Amino acid sequence: MTKKIAVLPGDGIGSEIIEQAVRVLRTVAPSLEINEAPVGGTAYDLHGHPLPPSTLKLAQESNAILFGAVGDWKYDKLPREHRPEQAILGLRKALGLFANLRPAVLYPELANASSLKPEIVSGLDILILRELTGDIYFGTPRGIRTASDGPYAGSKEGFDTMRYAEPEIRRIAHIGFQSAQKRQGKLCSVDKANVLETSQLWRDIVIDVSKEYPDVALSHMYVDNAAMQLVRAPREFDVIVTGNLFGDILSDEAAMLTGSIGMLPSASLNASGQGLYEPSHGSAPDIAGKGIANPLATILSAAMMLRYSLDSASLADKIEQAVQKVLQQGYRTADIYEPGTTKVGTAAMGDAVLKALG
Ligand code: IPM
Numbered sequence: 159m160t161k162k163i164a165v166l167p168g169d170g171i172g173s174e175i176i177e178q179a180v181r182v183l184r185t186v187a188p189s190l191e192i193n194e195a196p197v198g199g200t201a202y203d204l205h206g207h208p209l210p211p212s213t214l215k216l217a218q219e220s221n222a223i224l225f226g227a228v229g230d231w232k233y234d235k236l237p238r239e240h241r242p243e244q245a246i247l248g249l250r251k252a253l254g255l256f257a258n259l260r261p262a263v264l265y266p267e268l269a270n271a272s273s274l275k276p277e278i279v280s281g282l283d284i285l286i287l288r289e290l291t292g293d294i295y296f297g298t299p300r301g302i303r304t305a306s307d308g309p310y311a312g313s314k315e316g317f318d319t320m321r322y323a324e325p326e327i328r329r330i331a332h333i334g335f336q337s338a339q340k341r342q343g344k345l346c347s348v349d350k351a352n353v354l355e356t357s358q359l360w361r362d363i364v365i366d367v368s369k370e371y372p373d374v375a376l377s378h379m380y381v382d383n384a385a386m387q388l389v390r391a392p393r394e395f396d397v398i399v400t401g402n403l404f405g406d407i408l409s410d411e412a413a414m415l416t417g418s419i420g421m422l423p424s425a426s427l428n429a430s431g432q433g434l435y436e437p438s439h440g441s442a443p444d445i446a447g448k449g450i451a452n453p454l455a456t457i458l459s460a461a462m463m464l465r466y467s468l469d470s471a472s473l474a475d476k477i478e479q480a481v482q483k484v485l486q487q488g489y490r491t492a493d494i495y496e497p498g499t500t501k502v503g504t505a506a507m508g509d510a511v512l513k514a515l516g
């Protein structure tokens with residue numbers, strides 16, 4: 159059966175980086191059915207909504223989604239439900255994409271790009287597994303109201319609710335242990351169990367699930383300490399599993415350890431293997447339209463898509479090897495450029511990957 163993918167370029171540099179990833183996909187997997195739809199601010203301009211029903215329907219009917227990026231300052235004044243970010247949050251929720259895999263890998267060729275000393279980061283290869291459909295991101299009640307009690311009664315107050323149900327914790331914990339089994343066998347669960355009830359339950363459930371994975375070494379860390387350990391000794395980590403909010407923050411931190419957020423792909427999976435694949439970076443409106451954005455994170459996201467949702471691990475390997483090769487050949491976009499290498503734009507980087515694919 160022909161596999162269907164939805165391509166949602168979005169805003170800012172989204173269309174430029176997606177274009178290169180689609181070229182790569184058409185080359186390695188010519189039988190894929192590829193359909194494109196607007197999302198984010200671009201969709202708001204066209205249809206009055208960042209995630210129009212037609213785009214959501216296409217996503218739901220596809221085996222996988224290749225997502226560019228959303229967001230632009232010009233939408234900052236819109237009411238929250240119309241802002242571009244609602245598109246990605248809406249897709250995560252509607253498709254049940256609860257497991258977010260964010261690898262942070264330091265390519266040896268880019269060792270100088272990290273802000274940490276080479277002896278601390280060389281060889282870094284960690285996986286942040288972020289729960290993506292629960293926590294304070296989606297918990298209700300939430301809102302802005304007039305406080306009815308306490309010292310600020312009568313003042314306006316904003317409120318959000320952090321909550322996790324046992325099944326939500328259980329299923330992400332299983333993915334954490336299974337990911338660790340395929341890697342170095344170490345899982346670190348990050349929470350704030352010294353303060354939060356949500357985290358206390360999180361820790362209890364993770365410990366319970368660990369009984370099914372005696373081959374995985376489980377540790378626990380408070381999120382503040384984890385943020386510190388990530389810059390002190392990041393290679394101590396293998397897989398980190400954590401909730402939505404802590405994972406949002408720690409994955410940005412981990413990405414920067416590699417010095418090149420333009421290199422990092424991500425996958426968001428649901429229980430039936432359907433997935434959304436996107437670069438870890440944002441829409442970078444400041445460089446949009448200039449043809450200088452790094453397309454490699456998106457190309458590597460396409461590789462993750464082949465591996466996790468399209469059952470084509472060997473094609474994924476081919477793409478990843480091609481990316482490695484262009485780095486060895488010295489091709490660099492501006493974000494990873496250093497003297498002595500060859501500076502190229504978005505399309506030329508795509509050309510180089512296609513050439514390396516042979
Ligand atoms: C991310 C982003 C999103 C998030 C925003 C755009 C809603 O920061 O994917 O990490 O907070 O999850």
Ligand code: MN
Pocket residue numbers: 406407410
């Ligand atoms: Mn984020």
